[in-house]
Structure formats: C-alpha cells, structure tokens
Amino acid sequence: MSRIITHEKLKQIVDTLIADGKIVAGPVAAPGSRFFFRTLTKPDQLVLDPSVMPTNSVKEFFFPQHETICKYRYEGKELIVSDSEPFAADQFVFGARPCDAASLPILDKVFAWDYQDRFYQKRRENSTVITLACRQADENCFCTSVGLAPDTQAGADAMLLQIDAETFEVRTFTDKGNTLFDHQTTPSDKTGQTAAPPDVRFDSKNVEKYLTEHFNDSVFDETSMRCVSCGACTYLCPTCHCFDIVDEGGAAKGNRVKNWDTCQVSLFTLHASGHNPRANQSARQRxxxxxxxxxxxxxxxxxxxTGCGNCTRDCSASLGVRPLLELLDKKSR
Ligand code: SF4
Ligand code: SF4
Known part of the structure; x- marks a missing residue:
C-alpha cells in the first residue's frame, strides 16, 4: 500500500509553512522557459513537474553564494571582532531532483573534515529536503554512471513520485520527512512513476585509475580549447564548493565574507608573486x-x-565533465 497526496494538498502545506515564517524553496518559472530554485513567497510559484530540470542547484540553500562569517570594527586603536551567527530558520526545499539532493551527503564530508563549517551544518540540520523523482532523463544525464538512479534516496527526507498531473506518491525516509507528511497523505494502491535509468556512459573506477596514472594526459589540452573559462559549470554544479574569504568594508569596519569561487578562472590559483601553478585552461579542466x-x-x-548534467547542459561550449569522462574511459581500455 502506498501513500498519496494531491497537488492541492501540497500547496496547502507550502502555504502553511510560509505563513508560519519558514523558508520554503522550490523550482520557479523564469523568463526563457527556464526554471530556478528560489525562495517562494506564495505556493502557486512552486513548479512540481518531474520533467523540469532547474538551471541551478539546491546547494544554494546550504552553501549560499555570499555569507558573512564575522564582523570587525575599530574602537580607537582596539579591533573588535564579532562572530556572525549561522542562519537558523527552518527551511523546506521542495522539488529537488534526486541527483541534486544526492550532493548533500557528499558535501557533508568536506564541510565536517578538517574544519567544522557550522554555517553549512546548521542549514543542513534545519532543512527538510523533498525530492521529485525524475520522469525523463535527457542526453546530459548520467546518474547511473556514478552509482545513482532517477529515484535515488540520498540526501532526501521525502520523495514525491508523480502518478498523474494532480497526484503524487509520497515516500518518507527520515523523521523530518515523516513529520512533514504526518496525517497529510491517504493510503492508495497506486504508485508513482520514474524515468527509465539513463545508459551508463563510463566506468568511474576505470576513470579513477586512469587519472591516477596519467596526470598529464593530452585529453585536457584538446578539450579545453573550447572552454571560455566562464565558471558556469562550477556555479551550477551541486557538488562544487570552492569559496574565497574576503573582507568587505573599510579600514574602520566591515564584514568578513565567504563568497563562491571557481577553479575555472586563472585568478583562483594566482600567487602574489605572479606565478600561477594552473596557468592555462587545460590545467584548470584537469x-x-x-x-x-x-x-x-x-x-x-x-x-x-552526481551525474546531473548541469555542467554540460548550460555550458556555452557544450563541454562539462561528461564528454571528458567518456574520452578518458575510452583511453583507459
Ligand atoms: S567548461 Fe563550459 S561552463 Fe565550464 S568554464 Fe568552460 S566554458 Fe564555462
Ligand atoms: S560535475 Fe557536472 S554532472 Fe557532476 S554534479 Fe557537477 S554539474 Fe552535475
């Protein structure tokens, strides 16, 4: 027996959450037939269509583009530094693609490694992620090549699976998911649909071994000729997490902030001496x-x-990681 919920009921849940002061995010229609994950101000903005592939990633709700980590000011000759408190509001992210949510347990590792990033961790603790199982894969999807699937549970507290335009099956995986959907669903013998898994495009173990043994492979010289170093692939990637810490303000007072950065631009590794260990795009792609x-x-x-395909789908040179991985896999055989 499954549990189902109507689209109308989901909108009521979103409405109640917003009225209660919670942060609610989900895919929203944008000009040019595009969709972006945004904070919702009303439930009608939420687009719950499993064929929609939002341009950005839900990582923005856990690792924002810009975040103040402390403030500083001088009082006379004394420097006063005060920590910023992590974002503490409860947030609910609806309609994440399973491959997007699957990035979160992967990112958990690096944000709790040598340094405990309490800004990221607090957002994770306070968030409930409701994924929407895919109904179709496009030519850029390769979740199956990295061990995932169109209904992967990783990173999800609950999953919606479309039955028809007005009804979804609900599956819950955590206490947060159970709490959200408690008394909101009805039993049914209907089950939701998922996309046929995309073909496996490469063997990730082969690629890992080949990369270990062929650091200077020419594949990066050839393919990087097309790359214009815009960084879009990293900003739209659910798993890219590079950031820079800079002071914004003046000598008397200001904020120390964490901003997204990208390994695809030359400034990322430029030393003060002028030396750049990744001096060309080939080295940056590698x-x-x-x-x-x-x-x-x-x-x-x-x-x-996670094989989401964002880095190829929105690359002006149609590059991203998948074409490179297919070439590396071929070379490894
Ligand atoms: S691979 Fe594509 S998206 Fe990434 S930096 Fe190069 S041109 Fe931009
Ligand atoms: S590298 Fe590309 S396919 Fe992999 S998670 Fe990032 S955007 Fe998605």
Missing amino acids: NRIQHKFCIYPGKFGLILC
Whole structure:
C-alpha cells in the first residue's frame, strides 16, 4: 500500500509553512522557459513537474553564494571582532531532483573534515529536503554512471513520485520527512512513476585509475580549447564548493565574507608573486576532473559528482565533465 497526496494538498502545506515564517524553496518559472530554485513567497510559484530540470542547484540553500562569517570594527586603536551567527530558520526545499539532493551527503564530508563549517551544518540540520523523482532523463544525464538512479534516496527526507498531473506518491525516509507528511497523505494502491535509468556512459573506477596514472594526459589540452573559462559549470554544479574569504568594508569596519569561487578562472590559483601553478585552461579542466573523480574519492570514498548534467547542459561550449569522462574511459581500455 502506498501513500498519496494531491497537488492541492501540497500547496496547502507550502502555504502553511510560509505563513508560519519558514523558508520554503522550490523550482520557479523564469523568463526563457527556464526554471530556478528560489525562495517562494506564495505556493502557486512552486513548479512540481518531474520533467523540469532547474538551471541551478539546491546547494544554494546550504552553501549560499555570499555569507558573512564575522564582523570587525575599530574602537580607537582596539579591533573588535564579532562572530556572525549561522542562519537558523527552518527551511523546506521542495522539488529537488534526486541527483541534486544526492550532493548533500557528499558535501557533508568536506564541510565536517578538517574544519567544522557550522554555517553549512546548521542549514543542513534545519532543512527538510523533498525530492521529485525524475520522469525523463535527457542526453546530459548520467546518474547511473556514478552509482545513482532517477529515484535515488540520498540526501532526501521525502520523495514525491508523480502518478498523474494532480497526484503524487509520497515516500518518507527520515523523521523530518515523516513529520512533514504526518496525517497529510491517504493510503492508495497506486504508485508513482520514474524515468527509465539513463545508459551508463563510463566506468568511474576505470576513470579513477586512469587519472591516477596519467596526470598529464593530452585529453585536457584538446578539450579545453573550447572552454571560455566562464565558471558556469562550477556555479551550477551541486557538488562544487570552492569559496574565497574576503573582507568587505573599510579600514574602520566591515564584514568578513565567504563568497563562491571557481577553479575555472586563472585568478583562483594566482600567487602574489605572479606565478600561477594552473596557468592555462587545460590545467584548470584537469584539476576539476582530478578533484571530482580521483582526489575526492581517494579522500572520502565518494565521487564528487552526481551525474546531473548541469555542467554540460548550460555550458556555452557544450563541454562539462561528461564528454571528458567518456574520452578518458575510452583511453583507459
Ligand atoms: S567548461 Fe563550459 S561552463 Fe565550464 S568554464 Fe568552460 S566554458 Fe564555462
Ligand atoms: S560535475 Fe557536472 S554532472 Fe557532476 S554534479 Fe557537477 S554539474 Fe552535475
């Protein structure tokens, strides 16, 4: 026996959460037939369509583009530094793609590694993630190549699976998911639909081994000629998590902030001396692939990629990681 919920009932839940002062996020329609994860101000903004592939990732609700970590000011000659408190509001993220939510347990590792990032951790503790199982994969999807699937549970507190335009099956995986949907569903013998899993495009173990043994492979020289170093692939990636810490303000007072950064631009590794250890785009592309498919698995036992395809779908050069991984896999055989 499954549990089902109507679209109307889901909108009522969202309405109540917003009225209670909770942060509620989900896919919202944008100009140009695009969809972005945004904070909702009313339930009608939420687009719960499993064929929609939002441009950005839900990581923004856990690791925002810009966050103040402390404030400083001078009183006379004395420097006063005060910590900023982490964002503490309860938040609910609806309609995340399973491959997007699957990034969260992967990111948990790095944000609780040598340094406990309480800003990220507090948002994780206070958030409930409700995924929407995919109904169709496009040519850029490769979740199955990294061990995931269109109904992967990783990172989700609950999952919605579309039965028809007005009805969803509800599956809950955690106490947070149970609490949200307690007394909101009705029993049914209907079950939701998921997309046929996309074909496996490469063997990630082969790729990892090949990367370990071929650091200077020419594949990066050839493919990086197309890359314009815009960084879009990293900003839209659910698992990319580089940031820079800078002081914004004046000499007398200001904020120390954490801003997203990207390994795809030359300034990322430029030393004060003028030396740049990743002096060209080939080295920067290599770093991205090495980090995701060799270094992170070696350190944490997890691939730093969920196969969402965002990096290819929105790359103006149609690059992203998948074409490179397919080439590396071919070369490894
Ligand atoms: S791979 Fe594509 S999205 Fe990424 S930096 Fe290069 S051009 Fe931009
Ligand atoms: S590297 Fe590309 S496919 Fe992998 S998680 Fe990031 S955006 Fe998605």
